Amino acid sequence: MRVAAYERYGPPEVVAVSERPEPVPGEGQVRVRVHAAVVGSSDSAARSGTPWFARLAFGLRAPKRHVLGSEFAGVVDAVGPGVTRFAVGDRAFGATGIDLGAHAEHVLVAESGAVVRLPDEVGMADAAAICDGALTALPFLRDAGHVRPGDRVLVNGASGSVGAAAVQLAKHLGAEVTAVCGPTHVELIGRLGADRVIDYTREDFTQARGEYDVIFDAVGKSTFRRCRRALLAGGSFLTTVPSWAIMFQQLTSKLGSRRAVIMFTGLRKDAEKLPDLEELGTLAAAGGLRPPIERVLPLEQIAAGHRIVDCGHKGGSVVVTMAPAEHRAGPSRPAASGRMTEPAS
Numbered sequence: 132m133r134v135a136a137y138e139r140y141g142p143p144e145v146v147a148v149s150e151r152p153e154p155v156p157g158e159g160q161v162r163v164r165v166h167a168a169v170v171g172s173s174d175s176a177a178r179s180g181t182p183w184f185a186r187l188a189f190g191l192r193a194p195k196r197h198v199l200g201s202e203f204a205g206v207v208d209a210v211g212p213g214v215t216r217f218a219v220g221d222r223a224f225g226a227t228g229i230d231l232g233a234h235a236e237h238v239l240v241a242e243s244g245a246v247v248r249l250p251d252e253v254g255m256a257d258a259a260a261i262c263d264g265a266l267t268a269l270p271f272l273r274d275a276g277h278v279r280p281g282d283r284v285l286v287n288g289a290s291g292s293v294g295a296a297a298v299q300l301a302k303h304l305g306a307e308v309t310a311v312c313g314p315t316h317v318e319l320i321g322r323l324g325a326d327r328v329i330d331y332t333r334e335d336f337t338q339a340r341g342e343y344d345v346i347f348d349a350v351g352k353s354t355f356r357r358c359r360r361a362l363l364a365g366g367s368f369l370t371t372v373p374s375w376a377i378m379f380q381q382l383t384s385k386l387g388s389r390r391a392v393i394m395f396t397g398l399r400k401d402a403e404k405l406p407d408l409e410e411l412g413t414l415a416a417a418g419g420l421r422p423p424i425e426r427v428l429p430l431e432q433i434a435a436g437h438r439i440v441d442c443g444h445k446g447g448s449v450v451v452t453m454a455p456a457e458h459r460a461g462p463s464r465p466a467a468s469g470r471m472t473e474p475a476s
């Protein structure tokens with residue numbers, strides 16, 4: 132099978148396509164023929180070995196795992212002994228977490244892992260992109276922000292994969308949503324249903340006073356200190372990006388009237404992610420969740436995908452597709468509209 136592999140930390144070009152033996156599912160394992168997988172921020176961190184704490188997870192001097200990719204969608208094409216939740220031919224999507232391995236034509240997952248059936252209505256690229264953004268945004272909003280109908284929620288970095296999911300999920304939870312992004316993405320975010328869009332080059336949302344129940348900084352470009360006064364009493368500042376400051380503030384803010392929270396999707400148990408994947412698949416099938424997709428690229432162009440992610444200005448997710456060349460519409464899909472319309476398979 133073809134995989135995108137790397138042997139040393141470095142720029143996008145350290146990742147190259149090579150051949151590996153097809154994996155054979157063992158006891159309790161499911162083999163998925165991957166149709167689409169995300170190249171995301173965590174792949175960029177694992178590839179480059181930066182920031183430094185990425186190496187605690189991926190290997191201090193050199194990468195411990197050589198095939199990146201966590202979020203995937205595809206079709207089960209083999210099952211190991213004892214598997215009962217899946218059968219050959221099932222459409223499936225999920226996330227391998229720190230085990231990675233999804234930038235390949237086949238990935239092995241434990242049937243007890245973070246993998247569920249994919250509704251027929253949801254395309255493969257969309258499904259992989261949902262695991263990229265919504266699987267993180269949902270627990271942030273629901274479990275850390277306790278977002279309720281009528282809450283006022285601001286999402287900073289609303290055009291990223293986590294932010295775009297957060298805008299749609301906050302609306303789904305009944306919130307009034309203000310979305311912050313750069314000038315090139317204002318229209319895209321408006322289409323996602325935000326009640327108000329702020330272009331960060333024209334307005335500084337942190338100058339607001341007592342306006343929001345939740346500020347979700349999905350790209351970690353602000354700080355609790357800067358956002359504090361824009362929160363209502365009892366409000367929460369949520370961020371996806373770790374720093375010493377936020378770790379400290381998470382502890383100390385429990386004593387104050389406004390909370391600071393950081394969470395890590397990678398540290399959540401698979402058993403916690405399973406119901407979330409089911410819920411997100413159902414929501415997407417009903418048309419309530421539509422992840423924007425910046426670009427769909429064939430596996431061979433994965434280095435270009437890494438370059439887009441490294442720029443820090445993608446609109447939604449970057450997806451690689453493993454479909455054989457004869458099944459592709461073209462070498463790449465510039466999906467400015469953010470929609471993937473490949474047939475269900």
Ligand SMILES: NC(=O)c1ccc[n+]([C@@H]2O[C@H](COP(=O)([O-])OP(=O)(O)OC[C@H]3O[C@@H](n4cnc5c(N)ncnc54)[C@H](OP(=O)(O)O)[C@@H]3O)[C@@H](O)[C@H]2O)c1
Nearest residue numbers: 172288290291292293312313316352371394395396444445
């Ligand atoms: N804690 C966790 O469990 C967890 C899980 C997933 C991801 N993450 C982290 O979350 C972060 C976001 O991930 P992602 O994949 O959603 O990121 P992303 O897609 O790479 O985010 C890119 C977006 O950030 C926006 N942006 C850039 N500068 C900005 C600024 N100054 N103000 C507001 N928006 C700005 C860009 O918007 P414009 O182009 O419009 O400027 C772009 O759309 C990453 O650092 C990732 O490592 C953490």
